[in-house]
Amino acid sequence: xKKLLALVxxxxxxxxxxxxxxxxEAPVASAPVVASAPVASAPVEAAVxxxxxxxxxxxxxxxxxxYADLVKTNGSFLAxxxxxxxxxxxxxxxxxxxxxxxxxxxxxxxxVKKALIATGASKAQVEATSNGKLKAKYDxxxxxxxxxxxxxxxxxxxxxxxxxxxxxxxxxxxxxxSVYNGTVAEGVQ
Numbered sequence: 449x450k451k452l453l454a455l456v457x458x459x460x461x462x463x464x465x466x467x468x469x470x471x472x473e474a475p476v477a478s479a480p481v482v483a484s485a486p487v488a489s490a491p492v493e494a495a496v497x498x499x500x501x502x503x504x505x506x507x508x509x510x511x512x513x514x515y516a517d518l519v520k521t522n523g524s525f526l527a528x529x530x531x532x533x534x535x536x537x538x539x540x541x542x543x544x545x546x547x548x549x550x551x552x553x554x555x556x557x558x559x560v561k562k563a564l565i566a567t568g569a570s571k572a573q574v575e576a577t578s579n580g581k582l583k584a585k586y587d588x589x590x591x592x593x594x595x596x597x598x599x600x601x602x603x604x605x606x607x608x609x610x611x612x613x614x615x616x617x618x619x620x621x622x623x624x625x626s627v628y629n630g631t632v633a634e635g636v637q
Contacts, residue, residue: 523567
């Protein structure tokens with residue numbers, strides 16, 4: 449009886465040990481890594497007057513109201529200048545997989561493209577592409593730098609406005625007051 453009891457206990461232990469093993473599964477590459485997202489210790493938004501970019505909150509692709517005038521200005525310019533063309537480049541921070549961020553960057557670029565078309569641009573004037581996290585303009589070592597990488601850049605490829613340039617250091621699209629006379633928040637949480 450003692451031997452039988454010992455065998456039952458030993459068998460139960462083996463079953464219990466085997467049930468503690470984690471299942472062997474392939475990691476899901478497209479799942480966002482939210483748990484490791486940094487928590488901002490201070491506000492990261494900075495108002496800038498010259499960026500031709502729409503910034504997004506972490507893991508989002510909806511255009512906030514504060515960027516409506518910038519989008520409308522670009523859409524109106526495109527509507528008034530049929531030969532003008534833009535490439536909207538969607539960008540992300542470095543949190544998450546390459547695949548997930550390429551998809552998120554495309555959603556951001558598509559959202560800006562749709563908004564430009566809604567404000568007067570034609571579909572033929574606007575191309576939407578994604579850089580994901582592959583072409584970061586800022587280091588991703590702080591919350592503020594990550595926030596600056598979460599954006600869609602409106603890059604003119606033909607017949608750009610007179611006040612349009614690209615920043616020599618970052619390559620970001622820039623506009624002067626003759627194009628857009630407002631400010632945008634650079635980096636959104």
